[in-house]
Amino acid sequence: MFKGVDVVCFTACYSIAFVFELARLxxxxxxRLFVLIPFVLTALGAVAHASFLYYNDLLQxxxxxxxAGGWFSxxxxxxxxxxxxxxxxxxxxxxxxxxxxxxxLIAVSLCVGNVAFPPAATCVWVRATHASALLLAALxxxxxxxxxxxxxxxxxxxxxxxxxxxxxxPSLEWLSRACRFAANMSVxxxxxxxxSGFYLKIFSGTESRFDLASIGTPFVFxxxxxxxxxxxxxxxxxxxxxxxxxxxxxxxxxxxxxFSVAFGPNxxxxxxxxxxxxxxxxxxADESTLAVPPAQ
Amino acid sequence: xxxxxxxxxxxxxxxxxxxxxxxxxxxxTETLQQWQDAFPGIEATLVSTCxxxxxxxxxxxxxxxxxxxxxxxxIAPARRNASEEIVYERYRNYFQRFEEREAAxxxxxxxxxxxxxxxxxxxxxxxxxxxxxxxxxxxxxxPILNEAFQTAFKTAKRVSxxxxxxxxxxxxxxxxxxxFALRIFERLNDKKxxxxxxxxxxxxxxxxxxxxxxxxxxxxxxxxxxAERLAEQWxxxxxxxxxxxxxxxxxDLAIVATGAAExxxxxxxxxxxxxxxxxxxxxxxxxxxxxxNVDPKVGKRPNVYLYSIDDLESACVRNKELRDKExxxxxxxxxxxxxxxxxxxxxxxxIDAIRLLRNGWNEVKxxxxxxxxxxxxxxxxxxxxxxxxxxxxxxxxxHSPTTTLRAASQNESGSRLTEVMKKxxxx
Numbered sequence: 161m162f163k164g165v166d167v168v169c170f171t172a173c174y175s176i177a178f179v180f181e182l183a184r185l186x187x188x189x190x191x192r193l194f195v196l197i198p199f200v201l202t203a204l205g206a207v208a209h210a211s212f213l214y215y216n217d218l219l220q221x222x223x224x225x226x227x228a229g230g231w232f233s234x235x236x237x238x239x240x241x242x243x244x245x246x247x248x249x250x251x252x253x254x255x256x257x258x259x260x261x262x263x264x265l266i267a268v269s270l271c272v273g274n275v276a277f278p279p280a281a282t283c284v285w286v287r288a289t290h291a292s293a294l295l296l297a298a299l300x301x302x303x304x305x306x307x308x309x310x311x312x313x314x315x316x317x318x319x320x321x322x323x324x325x326x327x328x329x330p331s332l333e334w335l336s337r338a339c340r341f342a343a344n345m346s347v348x349x350x351x352x353x354x355x356s357g358f359y360l361k362i363f364s365g366t367e368s369r370f371d372l373a374s375i376g377t378p379f380v381f382x383x384x385x386x387x388x389x390x391x392x393x394x395x396x397x398x399x400x401x402x403x404x405x406x407x408x409x410x411x412x413x414x415x416x417x418x419f420s421v422a423f424g425p426n427x428x429x430x431x432x433x434x435x436x437x438x439x440x441x442x443x444x445a446d447e448s449t450l451a452v453p454p455a456q
Numbered sequence: 457x458x459x460x461x462x463x464x465x466x467x468x469x470x471x472x473x474x475x476x477x478x479x480x481x482x483x484x485t486e487t488l489q490q491w492q493d494a495f496p497g498i499e500a501t502l503v504s505t506c507x508x509x510x511x512x513x514x515x516x517x518x519x520x521x522x523x524x525x526x527x528x529x530x531i532a533p534a535r536r537n538a539s540e541e542i543v544y545e546r547y548r549n550y551f552q553r554f555e556e557r558e559a560a561x562x563x564x565x566x567x568x569x570x571x572x573x574x575x576x577x578x579x580x581x582x583x584x585x586x587x588x589x590x591x592x593x594x595x596x597x598x599p600i601l602n603e604a605f606q607t608a609f610k611t612a613k614r615v616s617x618x619x620x621x622x623x624x625x626x627x628x629x630x631x632x633x634x635x636f637a638l639r640i641f642e643r644l645n646d647k648k649x650x651x652x653x654x655x656x657x658x659x660x661x662x663x664x665x666x667x668x669x670x671x672x673x674x675x676x677x678x679x680x681x682x683a684e685r686l687a688e689q690w691x692x693x694x695x696x697x698x699x700x701x702x703x704x705x706x707x708d709l710a711i712v713a714t715g716a717a718e719x720x721x722x723x724x725x726x727x728x729x730x731x732x733x734x735x736x737x738x739x740x741x742x743x744x745x746x747x748x749n750v751d752p753k754v755g756k757r758p759n760v761y762l763y764s765i766d767d768l769e770s771a772c773v774r775n776k777e778l779r780d781k782e783x784x785x786x787x788x789x790x791x792x793x794x795x796x797x798x799x800x801x802x803x804x805x806x807i808d809a810i811r812l813l814r815n816g817w818n819e820v821k822x823x824x825x826x827x828x829x830x831x832x833x834x835x836x837x838x839x840x841x842x843x844x845x846x847x848x849x850x851x852x853x854x855h856s857p858t859t860t861l862r863a864a865s866q867n868e869s870g871s872r873l874t875e876v877m878k879k880x881x882x883x
Contacts, residue, residue: 321771323775331638331639331640331641332640399736
């Protein structure tokens with residue numbers, strides 16, 4: 161039934177939902193219809209997106225995350241699910257902030273293309289964990305930055321006694337907690353990503369790869385980790401500001417690294433194939449042969 | 457459509473009159489039982505709240521009693537027996553009477569809180585629901601009132617969902633809690649509330665906070681006796697006046713409403729406790745006193761959200777303006793639901809009439825058919841053909857009046873047409 165679903169279907173749903181969200185700000189502040197329509201459109205888009213992933217990623221290549229585009233598409237899908245959940249739970253306009261992120265991720269997934277990776281010879285699960293953890297770290301950082309932004313928006317409205325007419329935002333307490341949670345969890349995800357990256361470097365024959373992503377990610381992780389140490393006597397507003405800045409900086413850094421992976425030389429994406437692994441082993445064998453002088 | 461209402465409310469009757477006609481749940485039950493004896497077959501529901509007492513009565517086949525006859529059923533049985541001075545002629549000017557469409561519209565508007573003293577107050581819906589439940593338990597409701605009250609609840613829901621009337625608060629305490637406190641705090645059940653002063657406004661705000669889950673209450677007042685009374689009411693604790701700043705240091709919400717002529721929380725006072733406060737906690741201060749009890753500079757401190765009575769009142773006015781704009785939309789919903797209700801009731805009556813008409817004609821058909829078949833003494837095939845022809849004849853003759861009645865039942869002429877039909881064919 162959903163076999164023919166194309167990127168255009170769910171992208172159109174998300175885009176129209178976003179336009180409705182924008183229109184709601186300006187024209188239909190109190191209309192229930194303007195709340196319902198974008199939500200339903202996003203939900204329909206999510207269904208179409210899920211079937212697209214199923215048919216184009218899983219069935220076509222026998223596995224999820226089978227291509228660079230697939231990774232970004234799955235990430236966009238995760239953002240949509242988070243957005244739907246938050247809209248349902250908090251009944252606020254999260255989609256206004258998260259739909260542009262979703263659309264950007266879909267755009268990136270289209271740019272990097274849908275060419276399937278060659279099947280990996282070793283460490284398939286570690287490889288998947290490495291990629292998932294780093295993408296999750298980026299996602300959490302984006303989400304935390306959005307929460308921080310919303311926090312300051314809400315705080316400013318409360319300070320100036322502005323009514324909550326045009327845009328419903330969650331409470332300061334919730335936003336502050338979400339921002340802190342995102343900051344902490346993004347560091348954990350980064351740690352997992354970096355650790356699995358080191359594991360891959362050591363055990364899976366990818367020692368020769370030294371690109372921006374491989375070098376930059378550990379630095380981002382160390383910087384993010386150091387920034388999580390508690391500050392002495394910081395006021396709550398400052399704590400939230402620090403969390404928001406942390407999320408924004410980590411998110412931006414991860415964005416740059418992902419960009420370099422997506423649009424740079426694409427060797428970082430591709431796992432070593434059987435042939436590559438065999439060749440490496442052959443080179444190692446040759447080197448050892450050369451190192452030991454033949455017995456006289 | 458035979459439905460009527462007689463009632464009085466706070467718009468036309470002062471409280472000393474309203475209390476004469478006030479009935480509690482036991483009175484209502486007893487009155488409805490007496491109603492059943494006095495008017496068997498006539499449906500009735502009695503709605504009695506602090507602002508109104510209204511008796512709805514209806515029947516689709518009996519002649520409805522006069523307002524004067526139902527008047528005694530609006531008085532609590534004990535009061536009715538004790539005093540004979542409460543007579544219809546004396547109080548009739550305080551009562552409103554509505555029939556048919558107006559009666560239905562009245563019920564729907566009351567249930568949707570469009571007739572309440574505070575527009576959009578949610579309590580009236582539960583009060584009407586309770587009144588309806590008492591009537592169903594007393595077996596004094598029937599098809600018309602069941603339909604009317606179900607439509608009334610649906611109307612209230614539509615007004616609540618499709619308009620902003622229920623969402624816009626207009627009292628200072630409700631605005632303070634919903635429009636401000638709940639935008640700062642995710643929940644109130646884990647927050648500490650400090651009440652400085654024990655005035656009415658503080659108490660009212662505390663009531664709203666409690667409705668939204670606030671549990672831990674600390675009361676501080678110069679008069680310890682008053683503080684203890686308030687604390688007892690809200691399961692709170694009393695703290696001495698001199699320890700008010702220590703209490704403020706550990707609080708999340710502070711309601712300040714003393715009669716002091718000068719600020720009782722100055723910037724210096726706050727700065728002394730600022731370091732003792734948890735850095736992750738916001739402080740929401742409601743200064744409900746005039747003159748103000750909290751130095752406005754305190755509100756400039758990080759993490760402090762200070763609102764004076766003026767801030768809250770401006771929010772109330774803003775909400776009221778937005779809500780008043782919604783009244784025409786709500787009235788339109790009431791009109792739509794009234795039209796739908798009338799159409800349903802008329803349709804039910806016309807269906808009854810159609811059924812009676814069809815049964816009557818079928819009876820005649822069967823009699824005549826039997827007589828004819830006995831005379832003809834024909835074979836089975838011919839008999840079936842004759843039966844088929846008679847069926848077709850009756851159906852064709854009935855088609856036109858049936859469709860006309862069905863179509864007319866969608867508007868008010870349907871009721872009259874049904875009556876004419878019943879008289880014409882002696883149904």
